[in-house]
Amino acid sequence: MRRFVLGEFSEPAACVEAARKLHAEGVPGLDAYSPYPMHGIDEALELPRSRVPLIALTGGVLGASGGYAMQWWMNSVNYSINVGNRPPHGFWTNIPITFESGVLISVLSIFFSSIFYFFKLPRTYHPVFESEKFRTASLDKFWLSAETEDQDQVSSLEARFRSAGALRVHTVVEQV
Amino acid sequence: MSHEAAPLPDANLPPFDGGRLLMLGAAIAGAAGLLLTLLGGFFNARAALLAYLVAFVFWLGLAIGAASLVMANYAAGAHWNVTVRRLGEHVAAIVPIFVLLFLPLFLGARYIWFWVAPQEPISKETLELLAHKRIYLNMTSFIWRAVAYFAIWIGIAWRLRAVSLQQDESGDPALTISARRLSAPGLVLFILSFTFASFDWLMSLQPTWYSTIFGLYVYAGSFVASLALVCLVVTGLRSSEEPWGKLISVDHQHNLGKLLLAFTAFWAYMAFSQYMLIWAGNLPEEVQWIVTRSRGAWRPVGQLILFGQFVVPFFLLLSRDLKRSPPALAAVAVWILFIHYVDVYWIVMPAASFDRLGLHWTHLTAFVGVGGVSVAASLFLLRGTRPIPVRDPFLSDSLRYVQP
Numbered sequence: 001m002r003r004f005v006l007g008e009f010s011e012p013a014a015c016v017e018a019a020r021k022l023h024a025e026g027v028p029g030l031d032a033y034s035p036y037p038m039h040g041i042d043e044a045l046e047l048p049r050s051r052v053p054l055i056a057l058t059g060g061v062l063g064a065s066g067g068y069a070m071q072w073w074m075n076s077v078n079y080s081i082n083v084g085n086r087p088p089h090g091f092w093t094n095i096p097i098t099f100e101s102g103v104l105i106s107v108l109s110i111f112f113s114s115i116f117y118f119f120k121l122p123r124t125y126h127p128v129f130e131s132e133k134f135r136t137a138s139l140d141k142f143w144l145s146a147e148t149e150d151q152d153q154v155s156s157l158e159a160r161f162r163s164a165g166a167l168r169v170h171t172v173v174e175q176v
Numbered sequence: 177m178s179h180e181a182a183p184l185p186d187a188n189l190p191p192f193d194g195g196r197l198l199m200l201g202a203a204i205a206g207a208a209g210l211l212l213t214l215l216g217g218f219f220n221a222r223a224a225l226l227a228y229l230v231a232f233v234f235w236l237g238l239a240i241g242a243a244s245l246v247m248a249n250y251a252a253g254a255h256w257n258v259t260v261r262r263l264g265e266h267v268a269a270i271v272p273i274f275v276l277l278f279l280p281l282f283l284g285a286r287y288i289w290f291w292v293a294p295q296e297p298i299s300k301e302t303l304e305l306l307a308h309k310r311i312y313l314n315m316t317s318f319i320w321r322a323v324a325y326f327a328i329w330i331g332i333a334w335r336l337r338a339v340s341l342q343q344d345e346s347g348d349p350a351l352t353i354s355a356r357r358l359s360a361p362g363l364v365l366f367i368l369s370f371t372f373a374s375f376d377w378l379m380s381l382q383p384t385w386y387s388t389i390f391g392l393y394v395y396a397g398s399f400v401a402s403l404a405l406v407c408l409v410v411t412g413l414r415s416s417e418e419p420w421g422k423l424i425s426v427d428h429q430h431n432l433g434k435l436l437l438a439f440t441a442f443w444a445y446m447a448f449s450q451y452m453l454i455w456a457g458n459l460p461e462e463v464q465w466i467v468t469r470s471r472g473a474w475r476p477v478g479q480l481i482l483f484g485q486f487v488v489p490f491f492l493l494l495s496r497d498l499k500r501s502p503p504a505l506a507a508v509a510v511w512i513l514f515i516h517y518v519d520v521y522w523i524v525m526p527a528a529s530f531d532r533l534g535l536h537w538t539h540l541t542a543f544v545g546v547g548g549v550s551v552a553a554s555l556f557l558l559r560g561t562r563p564i565p566v567r568d569p570f571l572s573d574s575l576r577y578v579q580p
Contacts, residue, residue: 039578049496057494092452 002174004128005146005157007166008136012038015142018164020044022144027160029147033128033137055113056106063105068098127174134172192563194418199555206548209541216538217284224538225284226528231542232281233377234401234520235550236274237394240370241402243268243333245435247366250336250352250359256431258574259424262563263409265340267402268333270553275326277546281377282322285315288528291383305384313380321376325369332362337557340565347567370395381527385465389450394523396443397485401516403436404509411502411509413563420563426500427579433499436512440493444486468526473533477522484515517543 009015016038023030023045032041041047075081076088115121128134128145137143144166146157154171161169217224246264249257286292291306291313306313336355343351371391379390387393410429413421454462469478489508498504525534565571 037580039580053496086456086458090456092448092455095448095452 001149002127003148003151003154004172004174005148005154005161006128006131006134006170006172007144007161007164008133008168009142009144009165010140010167012142014165015144016040016044018161018166019144021164022146022160025160027146027157029145031145031147033134033143033145035138035140035142038142052110052114052118056110059109060102060106063109064098064102066105067101068094070101071097127172130172130175131170133168133170189419189562189566191560192418192420193559194416195555195559199552199559202548202555203552204548205544206546206550206552209543209545209548211545212541213538213545214280216536216541217280220536220538221284222287222528223534223536224542225280225288226524226534227536227538228280228542228546229288229377230517230520230524230539231546232274232277233374233394233524234517234543235546236271237398237516237520238402238405239268239271239274239333239550240329240366240395241399242406243271243329243336244363244366244399245402245406246336247332247359247363250356251363253356255570255573256428256577258568258571259564260406260410260428260432261568262340262558262561262565263406264402265333265337266554266558266561267405269337269557270550271326271329271333273549273553275330277549278322278326282319285318289380289383291380302384309383313383318376321372325373328365328369332358332365336362340568341561343567344562344565345567347569349569352569367392367395370398378523381524382465382468384461387450387454387462387465389446389453393443393446393450394520396439396446397516397519400436400439400443400485401513403432403439404512404516407432407436408506408509408513411506415502423564423575425575425577427577428574429502429505430496430499430579431577433493433505436509437490437493437499440486440490440512444490447482447486468530469522472531474522474526477518477533481515481519481522485512485519489515 007018009018012034015032015034019030019032019041030045032038032045034041071094072089075090075094080088082088134143144161146161148154148157158169158171213224213228216227242264246261246268249261281288290298291309292315294303294306311317335358339351339355339358342348374391374394378394379386407429410424410432414424414426414429415421451466454466457463468474489512492498492508498508521539528534568574
């Protein structure tokens, strides 16, 4: 059973500072929650670079080449029509659709990879939602959480959260 | 990094007084370049004036683009750009010297624009077409239009700089509002006037050809180049010992790099829209301009521009690390400035020399001449002022700006 130690902060700067301190102390499974983007939290938790840009680029390149290949195959292989003696394979007139399909697939790959891979969509639940107090994370408060399997560690983690300046500290246990 | 406001720069910090050697060097090189170009003009007026036109449009475009950048940020209500705004203001403020620099083009107009005095053996159709366009393409209205362009550019660019410098003394936030009110209509005026200027000075080199998007094509190229120039200055300032340079953070540089990426794509969009419509339409009066530029010696130049101004910088600038590294971003910026010169060259020169590149030594002297004078004028205006608007109401927002 996983245990989540939660700490509430009323200011983003205090939350980032606490995250930096706790991360430096080697607190396991740190994560942060806030109602709007907190500047500097990525650096404080030393999170790896986001993979979303890479997914967008891959989707864009695949979409663009797929869109171009589709037009080439349709216009000059499968069903070639002579329009005013223009070449059936017109590179420049293929570019708008190539661009549009690149954008489309790029955006769709961000969307679907986000909801199904990063947000793990069929799962709509996370143990920290058990806490009623945690609701302020979507209103006006900033939260940090640490994750541990070990019940004996919980009290020392709670003490560390308090010394890092958390206003409210409590622990939720994953219900299995 | 942190949310605490960075310390505001001391308004009593001494004004900028660096770059003295650069200013003097640029002034001397500029004067020498202009004199040599003039000398070249006595031997071959046409070649020297065409070279001069390329340099003139390149450097003027930088000023126009920088003014547009300042106005776009005002109009959008941007806060992040305050630390880099004054650099743009001072690139824009050199427009008045281009009034003087325009005189040689005015005096030598008949050597460059053949509609001024058609004398070569030209066909009856072309003559009739020119007579038809006489209402627009005649010397009197050409001059009056030039006067109007310069009045718009000088009036707005100097007003923006004056408002900003005035705020250094008074700190009055109403000045920001007045700059904002000026900027939205100012952008419209700039884009329209620069469009017509490019019709007058560049498109009329081949007066039987027309393209309505041409002005935006030239404008987009100039805007990208002026962003590259601001990137270059910012990376230089950040790497130098200059105390004011320390206030410009890597996040400001990153934002400029992102704008450079976006407007590289904007340039490509304009270039492509013009080319593709002409290619697909395939009408004789529209294709002549492209045909001239895609044959013989001009073909590889066009391909170099396609790859050099779009493909290569676009994919390079996608990298976050590159935009945050001063030397790497500076290298891309220098490349974009170079390729923009090639682009202007490719717009101007094929009109005069269909089959050869038409390289002439005055291209170098005119570039150094107009450029040296421009750089010297910009530094002259910047010295004695504060390179950061110290009392701008959004300065503290700008100083604590970090990438989202």
